[in-house]
Amino acid sequence: MDNTIIAYLIKASVALGLFYGVYILCLKKDTFLKLRRFFFLFAILFSLLFSLFNVEIPMTEESVQIPTYWLSDIELSDVSVDGSAEKPLSGWTVALLLLSTVSVFFACRFLIQLFSIFKLRISNESEKISEFRIIKMKEVKTSPFSFFHWIFINSETGTSVELAEIIAHEQIHVKQYHSIDVVLSEILCVFFWWNPFVWLLKNEMKINLEYLADKGVLDAGFDTKAYQYILLQVSNKNTGIPLINNFNVSQLKKRITMMNRKKSSIFLSVKYLLIVPVGVALILGNAVQASSDLMGIIAQNESLVEEYITEGQQVPQKKDGVFVTVDKMPMYPGGESAMHKFINENMKYPVAAQTAGIQGRVIVRFIVKSTGDLSDIIIIRGVEKQLDDEAIRVIKAMPKWNPGQQKGKDVDVYYTLPFVFRLAGAKKMKESGSSNETVVVGYGTQNDKKSAVGVASLQEAKSGEVPDHAFVTVEDMPMFPGGESAMHAFISENLKYPVAAQTAGIQGRVTVRFIVSKIGEISDVNVIRGVDPALDAEAVRVVKAMPNWTPGKQNGIDVPVYFTLPIVYRLKGKTDNRPNLFVSGEKIITESEYKEMVSEAKSDPNAMMVEIVLNDAEAIKIYGEKARGKRVIDVKKVKK
Known part of the structure; x- marks a missing residue:
């Protein structure tokens, strides 16, 4: 559990670092302030959430x-x-304890800041104007700031014109809900205090909010020079509360530079589409790890898989020998x-x-x-x-x-x-x-x-209850009526190789997953790995055409169960032109003996032929040099 949390924090930190790098390299010098705000919010939320979902x-x-x-x-x-x-405690546990301890400190600081704001709100007079509430602070050394719909001002701040410009600035913060961005960045610092990119991202977010507020004031018709002069007047005052939108920020020079900067060409806004490849790369990176983790235990999450080829079953598989x-x-x-x-x-x-x-x-x-x-x-x-x-x-x-x-x-x-x-x-x-x-x-x-x-004491269902969800493994798996041999016969008799696919030389494995309901019906038939629309559709058609199965049982109760069925389409002679070597078990048989077996199977309505093509290494291991350079086919006659 500890290493899972650490892994999540690392993934989120890497994502935040990547997004910050994109911002610094490509986006920092433009004037698309609203797009930039969206970029910051997307970067934070995506970084926190992408690793929770596996594709x-x-x-x-x-x-x-x-x-x-x-x-x-x-x-x-x-x-x-x-x-x-x-x-002793594991290294993961120690690391998590250290991270948590410092996070608690920053969480306490965050709560103290909230308390300070509410204290200022309660201890000072206020006046409601439209959807805003103006709080007139008694502390003369505190510069104006806003927090959600509260605007805190110093009643002794300048002339009425200067006060109007200050309030106009803070109103932009309130109207555009800038406090959400500030609170989100502060919470991010609580849990990712050890990541320098988080602090850098927080600073860029806050200065961008000031850019937006400055732009809103100037767009409202206020004089640029007079407004910049007011900024200089309040530059020596600070609240000491980083949780708010403060009229005074340390990057005063950057704000004045941004106000005087030439507007960027609209065509440059296409740079913000960089979030798409970055997001896709992160999702795929997480999916690759999830897939590698899944490989070792995938069988516990799937029902018994029977694999069919149009002319027989595949051989047992090997991995790394x-x-x-x-x-x-x-x-x-x-x-x-x-x-x-x-x-x-x-x-x-x-x-x-x-x-x-x-x-x-x-x-x-x-x-x-x-x-x-x-x-x-x-x-x-x-x-x-x-x-x-x-x-x-x-x-x-x-x-x-x-x-x-x-x-x-x-x-x-x-x-x-x-x-x-x-x-x-x-x-x-x-x-x-x-x-x-x-x-x-x-x-x-x-x-x-x-x-x-x-297994552990997780409650799945009370006695006599049938859960609504489908199981992936149960005590008694669902079964095709008549058993495995009957399914062999059904698939062999009903599966058709689309002519268009044969002409185009298309072949491969189609994996179909479906649910065998508690009454044996087949439902939710989906292709989870396809080859070609025609082959996929044919595999789905055959599965849907199956009769009702014997349902699976859990604790003696019929329950819905997932079942996965791979169907392999392979063209005769398309991929292997080597001479055939026919075997039956460990015995090598002649082609005439093979044809005789096929003839007997065709004349027997209760029998069918199953042919398995062995891989080269296995064939040579079993049948020696006689199998080298040959297409070794293990044949047997089975009952339908």
Whole structure:
């Protein structure tokens, strides 16, 4: 949590620095004062808000989703801990405490300034003129200023003509709501006191407000020289309250220079469009980081994805030489129950975290090597450094696993494991899937047994209630009627490759997301990654044409669930002209045997052919030199 706040402050500071740089380099010397005010306000608000929203960037074809395999009821509560488990405060916590301490000081100063203004308002006589209230101050050494619709003047200030010009100046501040800008800049300094660009931006904002007020006075018909003379008269007086629009500012020379400056050409105002590329760059930068963070845990937020090609399924994918899905997933020695026991016996709840009331889910990803060793242990979602470190420590202490297997051979496999730290005072789960607890279910490959994990005590729905929102993972995922093979048959029979797309040589993956409602209906069908309008529309058409599904269940109740379905369009012979090598499992078959299988499948109304094109490295690894330079196609006949 601490590092998240620090990251937000850094992102906002970088944005403020970029906008200030654009102002200094491109905008400072023009006379578009209203545009400049808009620029300042936009820069502040955008910098504070842009990092709160993540824009999804479509992943490339090579990106790999790493599944999350969850275990049931790995939960820490009622843990007896010895004092040696306590660890010092993290660096993030210390940094945040330091920032917060100084921010409290500036917040107090801000409140004192507000109090001083209200004190002046209460302790002096006032007179309402139109929508303004004129407060006549008794303190003769205080220069005129305004705060929202209050105008504070010194009753002994000059002649009636001079007083009229001063009031006219402050009225511009009031009419244009300049106090909003001033208060916003002061609040910004409270939280970003350590950022020099904030203070520089604040000064530029305040001098620009004075430029606007000066321009308003001169546009009203007051004499320029006489008005500038009045500025000189009050230049030696100050309120000492930076929170207000003061008639006297230290940049008197700049104000007089601006009043005498030649008006900028209207064509130069196009420079203010620079906020667009700067804003887009910041949004994309934040989106790239969000996408990289998402890659490691995306599988926990998506339902089981079945991927289809018009002629078959894709092969299991690899990332950096490590498998993410395999025929047989790696296993802790002794199975899941043995892992439960190991974790419960070895996991310690840090005392400092208990004292601070810190709890939540830590998700760890690691690689189970072909030798059974665990390596590359990283946190892909943390809670607090002490809890994160404890989860890593337990993983490192585990014995060798039984390695995963692909095509009968031991291989390296990614594995993701969540740990839930929960204080004894939190409401405990009586069993996995308790009706008043959120239970997150992750799914592995088709052959993996589904298992649930007890998660923190966030209430999702009371017993018997059906939430209005759609789940992304549930205990029992929705299913096409007849199961996976029936879906194979439906898609193969109904999906058409648009002729125009074939003629144009267009191919690729269309990813469709939809909701399976609590009554099994398909709704909210959207293309979240498209290729071509014709291919996208065809994929949506097929999904919408599906019959009602068996709905998903959470806590025994039918609930709406998100489901994601990628459909791959590929032209035969378009991208691969190599000779074919047909295989079935680990056996190489002849082309005549392949044709015989196709003929049998066509003659059997209850069967269909599935063809999987293996990647080169995997094909050579399994079938040796016979596969080199060949397009290796793994074929099998399945029931519809």
